[in-house]
Amino acid sequence: GAGVSQTPSNKVTEKGKYVELRCDPISGHTALYWYRQSLGQGPEFLIYFQGTGAADDSGLPNDRFFAVRPEGSVSTLKIQRTERGDSAVYLCASSLIGVGETQYFGPGTRLLVL
Amino acid sequence: KNEVEQSPQNLTAQEGEFITINCSYSVGISALHWLQQHPGGGIVSLFMLSSGKKKHGRLIATINIQEKHSSLHITASHPRDSAVYICAVVQGAQKLVFGQGTRLTINP
Numbered sequence: 001g002a003g004v005s006q007t008p009s010n011k012v013t014e015k016g017k018y019v020e021l022r023c024d025p026i027s028g029h030t031a032l033y034w035y036r037q038s039l040g041q042g043p044e045f046l047i048y049f050q051g052t053g054a055a056d057d058s059g060l061p062n063d064r065f066f067a068v069r070p071e072g073s074v075s076t077l078k079i080q081r082t083e084r085g086d087s088a089v090y091l092c093a094s095s096l097i098g099v100g101e102t103q104y105f106g107p108g109t110r111l112l113v114l
Numbered sequence: 115k116n117e118v119e120q121s122p123q124n125l126t127a128q129e130g131e132f133i134t135i136n137c138s139y140s141v142g143i144s145a146l147h148w149l150q151q152h153p154g155g156g157i158v159s160l161f162m163l164s165s166g167k168k169k170h171g172r173l174i175a176t177i178n179i180q181e182k183h184s185s186l187h188i189t190a191s192h193p194r195d196s197a198v199y200i201c202a203v204v205q206g207a208q209k210l211v212f213g214q215g216t217r218l219t220i221n222p
Contacts, residue, residue: 031208042118042200042212043157056209091157095208103147103210105157 002026004106006092012112013082021077021109025094032075033103034067035091043091049075050097082113117141120201120213128221133188135216137201140182145204148175148186151215152197160186160199191220 005024013019025032030051035043045059051072060066064082069075079086089110093103118139127133137146148160161168161175163184168175172191177184188195201213 033208033210035210035212040214042202042214043210045209045211048208050208056206058209093157097208101208102159102162104159107154107156 004092004094004104006106006109010110014114017082019079021090023075023092026104029094030097031095033093034077037089084113087111087113117211118203118213120216124217126219131191133191135186135199137184137213139203143203146177146184147202149200150197193220193222196220
């Protein structure tokens with residue numbers, strides 16, 4: 001079956017613009033995660049959804065970042081007034097619900113803010 | 115200090131060598147994952163551990179909950195094992211906290 005997909009694969013934008021990044025999880029996976037990975041670093045947690053609701057959004061760096069998952073499947077990460085420091089690879093993962101369940105990662109969206 | 119520390123940060127070895135990558139953590143966890151990331155970004159889960167030891171092919175992962183330490187071993191290493199290996203701990207039910215990764219290069 002299909003894995004986790006993310007679009008676009010690359011996004012170049014200008015400082016101050018708004019961007020949306022999309023994640024299509026594995027069918028049937030109730031849990032969905034967004035991570036951000038800067039060059040040379042491990043990923044860092046942004047937000048976790050159980051179904052439609054954000055169960056933990058403690059990793060969102062500030063109120064310019066927002067994510068939704070209105071029907072419990074596809075999720076969109078939205079970044080307002082982008083800054084150069086937002087440049088990173090944004091990773092999405094999905095899993096079944098359960099402690100320590102294997103997370104399946106998408107290929108990521110590489111965001112570059114000029 | 116990061117909650118999850120890996121060592122070494124970079125490791126270069128010759129084909130056939132036995133490889134060990136270490137992970138120490140300072141927080142309470144419910145499980146620990148070892149992940150592999152190839153150039154271009156794709157991340158694959160190798161193991162999930164909550165106790166003891168797991169083996170898959172040439173890969174072995176161990177965890178000592180009391181010591182808050184885990185190791186990933188690769189036997190008979192091969193150039194195709196070259197990748198970044200990331201340790202991630204599970205906090206609460208699902209949240210992953212990642213180490214900075216270990217970049218492994220196996221030369222033929």
